[in-house]
Every structure is written in C-alpha cells, then in structure tokens.
Amino acid sequence: MxxxxxxxxxxxxxxxxxxxxxxxxxxxxxxxxxxxxxxxxxxxxxxxxxxxxxxxxxxxxxxxxxxxxxxxxxxxxxxxxxxxxxKTSAIHLLRYLRDEYPEIFRRNLAYVGFSVGITLACCALGAIITSTHIDFMRHFLGPQMIATMERHEMWTHSVVSVAPTATSAIMTNNLSVSFVTFAGGITFGLLTLFSLYNNGMMLGVIGAACHHYGMSVALWSFVAPHGSLELPAIIFAGAAGLRLAHGMVFPGALRWKDAVAQSGMEAARLVSGTIPMLVVAGCLEGFFSPSSAPVWLKFTVGGMLFAFLNAWLFGAGKQSADSSSTV
Structure with a gap:
C-alpha cells in the first residue's frame, strides 16, 4: 500500500x-x-x-x-x-495552446513515442537500402530529382523566386499530409501507418542520396529551420491517428461507439496543435530554408525552434494544472 x-x-x-x-x-x-x-x-x-x-x-x-x-x-x-x-477568439486560442495543449500532448506521449519509432525505423530502412542498392533511389525519387543531384544542385532553388506562392502551396501540402495521416486512424490505423512509413522512407532515401552525391550539408541546412517543426507535426498527426485507431480496435469497457467518440475527440485535440506549427514551418520553408543565409544560421534557427518546441510541450501547462488541483 x-x-x-x-x-x-x-x-x-x-x-x-x-x-x-x-x-x-x-x-x-x-x-x-x-x-x-x-x-x-x-x-x-x-x-x-x-x-x-x-x-x-x-x-x-x-x-x-x-x-x-x-x-x-x-x-x-x-x-x-x-x-x-x-466563442473562439485569439485569446482563447492562445490560452488553449499555452495551458491545455501541452497537457493533451503529454497524455498521449505513448502514441507519440510509437509514431516516432515507426518514422525513425522507416527512415533507417530507406537509408540502408539506398546505401546498399544505389539504384533504389532512382526508382523512389524519380529522374528529375536525381538529375539535379547529379548536377550537385538543390531542387529547392526555384522556391526563392516565387516564395509567397510557394509558401501557400507548402502549407496546403503539409496540412493535407498531416490530415491524411491523422484521418487514416479511421482505417484502423492502416493508412496512418502507411503515411508514417512513406514519410520515414522518403527522408531516409533523400538523406542517403544526398550523402552519395556529397550534398549532405546542403540538404540538412535546408531541412533544419522548417523541419524542426514540420517533422514533429507530422509525427504528432501520426500519433493522433494511432490514438483514434486504438479506440476502434481496443474499446475496453466502453461501448464501441463511445470508445470511438472518446478516442476521436482526444485525437482531434492532439492534432489541433500541429496547425500553428505547420503554418510557421511553411513560412520558413518558403522564405528562409532555401535562401542563401549562412549554414550556421539555419542550423541555429532550427535548433532554437526545436528547443522552444520541447520547452512548450514538456514545460507549459504544468503550473496551471497544479494550481487548479486545489479547491
């Protein structure tokens, strides 16, 4: 006892x-x-x-x-x-993000960890296959991207000249990917798992391909600023999809209908916090990541954003929860 x-x-x-x-x-x-x-x-x-x-x-x-x-x-x-x-207002949204969302994230940390594990495993698989069978990247990435790598050029250079339009397209694409990853939970998690597999494999294959052509610094300095928010957001969306799928497959003592409703509500709240992350990431990917800014600055920005993300998710909300536990 x-x-x-x-x-x-x-x-x-x-x-x-x-x-x-x-x-x-x-x-x-x-x-x-x-x-x-x-x-x-x-x-x-x-x-x-x-x-x-x-x-x-x-x-x-x-x-x-x-x-x-x-x-x-x-x-x-x-x-x-x-x-x-x-009534939804900017103040309510800010309070929700400050006080409630970190608690929601921490409640679902097991699903986040599982989503991280799948992504990293698939990333490693893609890198290993590409490193041992170099022709694999040609089938996976396509001839156009391979051609730019062979010229030792980043395929992102064209983004800078059309940054505003590109930023809008990037945000829309990232939000679509995250939504599909989350909504895939309704397929008992199969589509969510496939989306996490595809994103992990893509990252691993591109990483290994750029290493093969001596472009690792160019790649990771491009990814670091926006990827510090974009990649976690997609992983969190995967966690939300897994949370929804868990309620469908393992309803426990609840009726199946109630279990799905409860897990769906929790999953929707978990994925809601990825929206501001993807908006910021889209702006960075359209304007800053492909720019000619120094490599050290890009890595610094990415590191600071990732540190801020962790401080928000693992530090915020605790004080308000502690103060509300007393009557």
Whole structure:
C-alpha cells in the first residue's frame, strides 16, 4: 500500500467534486445548457480543470483504472458542453495552446513515442537500402530529382523566386499530409501507418542520396529551420491517428461507439496543435530554408525552434494544472 499513488483518503476528498460535475452534466442533459446559471457554468469550468488533474493522478495508479475510466467519461461529456458554445477568439486560442495543449500532448506521449519509432525505423530502412542498392533511389525519387543531384544542385532553388506562392502551396501540402495521416486512424490505423512509413522512407532515401552525391550539408541546412517543426507535426498527426485507431480496435469497457467518440475527440485535440506549427514551418520553408543565409544560421534557427518546441510541450501547462488541483 505504501507504493499506491491513490489513497482512500484522497478518493474520499475528490469524489464530491466528481459527483458535483456529474450533477451539473445531468442537469444539462435533462434541460439543456440554459438550465445552468452563469455561476454554475463557471463552476463547471473550474471543476473540469480540477477533475482533469485528478485523472492524471488516477492514470499513474494501476489499481485505480476503474475510477480513471469513470472520470475520463465525465471529462469527455463536460468538454463538449464547455467548449461547444464558447466563442473562439485569439485569446482563447492562445490560452488553449499555452495551458491545455501541452497537457493533451503529454497524455498521449505513448502514441507519440510509437509514431516516432515507426518514422525513425522507416527512415533507417530507406537509408540502408539506398546505401546498399544505389539504384533504389532512382526508382523512389524519380529522374528529375536525381538529375539535379547529379548536377550537385538543390531542387529547392526555384522556391526563392516565387516564395509567397510557394509558401501557400507548402502549407496546403503539409496540412493535407498531416490530415491524411491523422484521418487514416479511421482505417484502423492502416493508412496512418502507411503515411508514417512513406514519410520515414522518403527522408531516409533523400538523406542517403544526398550523402552519395556529397550534398549532405546542403540538404540538412535546408531541412533544419522548417523541419524542426514540420517533422514533429507530422509525427504528432501520426500519433493522433494511432490514438483514434486504438479506440476502434481496443474499446475496453466502453461501448464501441463511445470508445470511438472518446478516442476521436482526444485525437482531434492532439492534432489541433500541429496547425500553428505547420503554418510557421511553411513560412520558413518558403522564405528562409532555401535562401542563401549562412549554414550556421539555419542550423541555429532550427535548433532554437526545436528547443522552444520541447520547452512548450514538456514545460507549459504544468503550473496551471497544479494550481487548479486545489479547491
């Protein structure tokens, strides 16, 4: 019992807040959102944040999974009510990104890790096959890209002259790739896995091909600025697709319909944070990455952005969660 995270005393203290949230949800279900006063809506919002902190504690205790399932269902119902009628504004979006999204990311870290593993494994596979069978890259990349490498030219030089148009096309393409990777979860994860495989293989093959032609510095100095955000965004989209697929394949104690709805909501929230990442990455890829800026500056920008990304995802949101755990 000494190693148990959730004690009976802790449960006794927290259950009244769960019951109160459940009572407010029941009132909404019976008579609509207008049943609640403004004070009760504020109370529900506060309870939502407190119960979310409780859920993070319950999930760390293997003996409290029954409570975790119950609390998770409460949060899913409350989230729909709280955010369905909330007016979207720049301030709300910034607060969401600052306070809530990092917590969502950390809750789904296992899926992110799996997505990272698949991408890296496929990247290594593509690099190994290309290094041992050099003709493989010609079939994978196509004759036009190979021709530019043989001239020791980067295929990205033309982007600079049409940067505004290229930036829009890059953003659209990256958002499309991320959406397909995420939505592929509805195919029980098969399309998500294929998308992660394709992106990993492409990165590995291009990396090995540029190394073969002595263009590694040119390639990675181009990739570093925007890739520090673009590559993680696609990996997070893959994690969201895997989260959706997990709910479809392993519904657990929930009905299949409820499990899909719950996992779909969580997956959508996980992928939502990739949108600003891809917007920034698209601007960098259109204007800065293919520019004649010094190599050291490109790597510095990429490193700083990646450091900021990690500080945001692993550091932000904790203080607000801690403060909301007390009543």
């Amino acid at each position: 000494a190693n148990t995270i959730v004690s009976n005393l802790w449960l006794q203290k927290r259950r009244p807040y769960w019951s109160r949230l459940e009572a407010l949800l029941a009132a909404v279900n019976s008579g609509g959102i207008k049943q609640l006063s403004r004070a009760e809506m504020r109370e529900m919002t506060l309870l939502y944040r407190q119960v979310a902190s409780d859920l993070s504690v319950l999930r760390r205790d293997g003996t409290a999974q029954t409570y975790a399932t119950h609390v998770n269902q409460l949060l899913a119902r409350a989230h729909h009510i709280i955010y369905a009628g909330r």
